[in-house]
Amino acid sequence: MVKTYSNVLCCTSGFGCIKVKDLTEAHTVALDPGLTSTVTPLLHYSTLNVFTMSSLRKFFVIGNWKMNVNKTRIDNIVKFMTAASLDPNTEAVVGCPSCYLSYARHHLPSEIGVAAQNCYKVPSGNFSGEISPAMIQDCGCEWVILGHPERRTIFNEPDELISEKVAHAQQAGMKVVACVCERKEDRDSNRTEEVLFRQMETLAASISDWSRVVVAFEALWASGTGILATPAQVQEVLAKLRYWLRHNVSQEVANATRIIYAGSVSSGNCQELAKLKDLDGFLVGSAALKPDIVDIINSRSTHVSRLINIFSSHERLSKGV
Numbered sequence: 521m522v523k524t525y526s527n528v529l530c531c532t533s534g535f536g537c538i539k540v541k542d543l544t545e546a547h548t549v550a551l552d553p554g555l556t557s558t559v560t561p562l563l564h565y566s567t568l569n570v571f572t573m574s575s576l577r578k579f580f581v582i583g584n585w586k587m588n589v590n591k592t593r594i595d596n597i598v599k600f601m602t603a604a605s606l607d608p609n610t611e612a613v614v615g616c617p618s619c620y621l622s623y624a625r626h627h628l629p630s631e632i633g634v635a636a637q638n639c640y641k642v643p644s645g646n647f648s649g650e651i652s653p654a655m656i657q658d659c660g661c662e663w664v665i666l667g668h669p670e671r672r673t674i675f676n677e678p679d680e681l682i683s684e685k686v687a688h689a690q691q692a693g694m695k696v697v698a699c700v701c702e703r704k705e706d707r708d709s710n711r712t713e714e715v716l717f718r719q720m721e722t723l724a725a726s727i728s729d730w731s732r733v734v735v736a737f738e739a740l741w742a743s744g745t746g747i748l749a750t751p752a753q754v755q756e757v758l759a760k761l762r763y764w765l766r767h768n769v770s771q772e773v774a775n776a777t778r779i780i781y782a783g784s785v786s787s788g789n790c791q792e793l794a795k796l797k798d799l800d801g802f803l804v805g806s807a808a809l810k811p812d813i814v815d816i817i818n819s820r821s822t823h824v825s826r827l828i829n830i831f832s833s834h835e836r837l838s839k840g841v
C-alpha cells in the first residue's frame with residue numbers, strides 16, 4: 521500500500537526532532553516499502569509526534585482583550601484559561617490594557633504570556649498617556665502588539681511611527697506582534713499585495729531580531745462585519761507574506777517566522793484555518809473574552825492527533841495487525 525503525504529517530518533520526544541528526509545515545501549514523502557523502513561523504527565516510540573513543516577514554527581495564539589476588560593472580567597478569563605488543558609505545543613499570550621498588565625501577569629500562569637497592546641518609541645520622557653517598553657517589562661511582561669489595525673485606522677498611526685516603535689521595542693528586548701492589515705477597499709480594488717507589502721517593508725526596516733517577531737495579518741473586512749474570510753483567501757495572503765519575507769529578508773526568516781491571522785477567528789472556524797500551510801496561529805479579538813479562546817489555542821492539537829492516527833494505522837497495517 522502506498523500513501524503520499526506532503527511535508528511530513530517524524531519526531532520522537534526522547535531524541536529531539538529527527539528529520540526523516542530533508543524536505544522542502546515542494547517535496548512529498550511516499551510511504552512505499554523503501555521509505556517505510558526508514559520511518560518504521562521511529563514509529564516504535566510511544567511518544568511519537570508527527571509534524572507538518574509549519575509545525576517547525578510553534579503555533580502562536582494571542583487573545584487581544586482590547587478595551588473590553590476590567591478586573592472582574594480578567595478574573596473570569598483567568599479562571600477558564602487556568603482550568604483548561606492548553607496544548608503545550610501552542611504559545612499562548614493575552615493582549616492586555618496597560619493599566620491591568622501587572623494584574624494579569626500576577627494572576628495568569630507563567631506559561632501564558634502577557635502583551636501590551638501598544639507602546640511608544642522611547643524609554644521615558646514627557647509623553648502624557650504613553651507607556652514605554654521599559655514600563656511593560658517592569659510590569660513583568662515581555663510582549664507588545666504594534667501596528668494593530670485599530671491603531672492604524674482609528675488612531676491614524678502611520679507606517680513610519682509604527683516602524684519607530686518596533687525598532688525601539690526590539691532594542692529594549694521585547695517580543696513584538698507586528699501587525700499588517702487589509703481594508704475592504706484594498707481588496708475590492710485589487711491592492712491587497714501592494715498595501716501589505718508596503719506595510720511589511722516599513723516594518724522590516726525596523727526589525728533587528730526576527731526570532732522575536734510574530735507577523736499578524738488582519739483582514740479588517742472580516743473583523744466584526746459578519747463576513748468571514750475563506751480558508752483559501754487567508755492562505756493566499758499568508759503565502760504572499762511568506763513570499764515577501766523570502767525575497768526581501770531571507771529564506772531562513774521566511775521559514776522560521778510565525779505568520780498569524782486575525783479577523784473573526786472563533787471556536788467554529790479555527791480548526792479549519794489551523795490546517796492552512798502558511799498559518800502559524802491567530803490574533804483573536806472577541807472570542808478571547810470567552811472560553812472559546814481555549815478551543816482556539818487547542819485548534820492545532822486535533823490536526824496533529826489526526827496525523828498521529830494516520831501514522832499509527834499505517835504502522836498497524838504494515839505489521840499486519
Ligand SMILES: O=C(CO)COP(=O)(O)O
Nearest residue numbers: 584743783784804805806
Ligand atoms: O482585531 C482583532 C484582534 O486583535 C480581531 O478581532 P475579532 O477576532 O473580534 O475579529
